[in-house]
Amino acid sequence: MKLLITGGAGFIGSNFIFYMLKKHPEYYMICLDKLTYAGNLSTFASVMDSPNFRFVKADVCDRMAVYRLFEEEQPDMVVHFAAESHVDRSIEAPDIFLQTNIIGTAVLMDACRKYGITRFHQVSTDEVYGDLPLDRPNLLFTEETPLHASSPYSASKASADLLVLAYHRTYALPVTISRCSNNYGPYQFPEKLIPLMIINALKGKSLPVYGKGFNIRDWIYVEEHCKAIDLILHEGKNGEVYNIGGDNEMRNIDIVKLICKLLGKPESLITYVADRKGHDMRYAVDFTKIRNELGWKPEMKFEDGIQNTIHWYLDNKTWWEEIIGGEYQNYYEKMYVCR
Numbered sequence: 001m002k003l004l005i006t007g008g009a010g011f012i013g014s015n016f017i018f019y020m021l022k023k024h025p026e027y028y029m030i031c032l033d034k035l036t037y038a039g040n041l042s043t044f045a046s047v048m049d050s051p052n053f054r055f056v057k058a059d060v061c062d063r064m065a066v067y068r069l070f071e072e073e074q075p076d077m078v079v080h081f082a083a084e085s086h087v088d089r090s091i092e093a094p095d096i097f098l099q100t101n102i103i104g105t106a107v108l109m110d111a112c113r114k115y116g117i118t119r120f121h122q123v124s125t126d127e128v129y130g131d132l133p134l135d136r137p138n139l140l141f142t143e144e145t146p147l148h149a150s151s152p153y154s155a156s157k158a159s160a161d162l163l164v165l166a167y168h169r170t171y172a173l174p175v176t177i178s179r180c181s182n183n184y185g186p187y188q189f190p191e192k193l194i195p196l197m198i199i200n201a202l203k204g205k206s207l208p209v210y211g212k213g214f215n216i217r218d219w220i221y222v223e224e225h226c227k228a229i230d231l232i233l234h235e236g237k238n239g240e241v242y243n244i245g246g247d248n249e250m251r252n253i254d255i256v257k258l259i260c261k262l263l264g265k266p267e268s269l270i271t272y273v274a275d276r277k278g279h280d281m282r283y284a285v286d287f288t289k290i291r292n293e294l295g296w297k298p299e300m301k302f303e304d305g306i307q308n309t310i311h312w313y314l315d316n317k318t319w320w321e322e323i324i325g326g327e328y329q330n331y332y333e334k335m336y337v338c339r
Ligand code: NAD
Pocket: 006, 007, 008, 009, 010, 011, 012, 013, 032, 033, 034, 035, 036, 037, 038, 039, 040, 058, 059, 060, 061, 080, 081, 082, 083, 084, 085, 086, 100, 104, 123, 124, 125, 126, 157, 179, 180, 181, 182, 183, 184, 189
């Protein structure tokens, strides 16, 4: 089995590659990644020389490069992670989100049609459903919830999902889509809530909470998401959408306070800063479908997952120090100083 994994040098893609190399050592894995600011080749140091792994630097929007790779490798399945993934950046500059997340998905699916595959899997997000109110805790996103995206990021992902379903209906392309809640764990780029707070706390810097910190996300440990995708690839039905959730709704402020506690840092580091524009209030995922049809449910408790994550960032300082020493400084200044 040959798998083409796009965006594999990013957070979830790299965790997925490590998971699959262990789980299916007989598979051949090709990672296609543009290595944007979010992609990191050093993540692959331990697998770069594996005979069943190949890294290719390319842009999913580059039709010629994508077709060339398909011609050369003839992958059986494509798992499409590559995307611009950060809501705050999409608010500052939406264009690249439309390009990569929508056009890039179409180019890949065109290649799948041209060269033939057994499955194109679109890694999507619960953010395509928009948000839920705080005062109706029983409301959850199901696969039937209408798409109602709030940010340029989530609108671009919703657009890509529509295209994926259109390619299935129009060209009978064998596709599946998964819509997962907020992931956390090793190798997450420190622009996202949990690694940003861990690293700032370790450095004794202020912890910038947007608004009052009452927004709720449903957090899932990244490996649980990888397990679910593996299951969908092998047992999911073509044309279907599967929600993936952590069964773990938490307010941002409670996460940040917990990180302070676990690192022995004072809560006085917390600073309340201007809210995100159009900030989604609450995400909560109903994953009954994947549980009933494929037998998946999240196993990792948040208390354990967050400990693992903190230990990973403590043990892998070089990985993130290289990141925060570079262009990230300009990003941080632009987004947070005088916010
Ligand atoms: P990430 O930003 O950490 O990684 C994205 C990767 O895609 C990077 O390696 C980057 O170099 C690569 N990339 C970007 N543009 C590219 C292009 N034009 N061509 C080729 N490669 C390109 O993102 P992530 O958090 O790992 O998310 C991966 C996928 O999962 C995304 O599609 C995202 O929408 C989805 N998702 C993320 C979460 C989450 O909590 N992080 C939750 C649900 C779904």
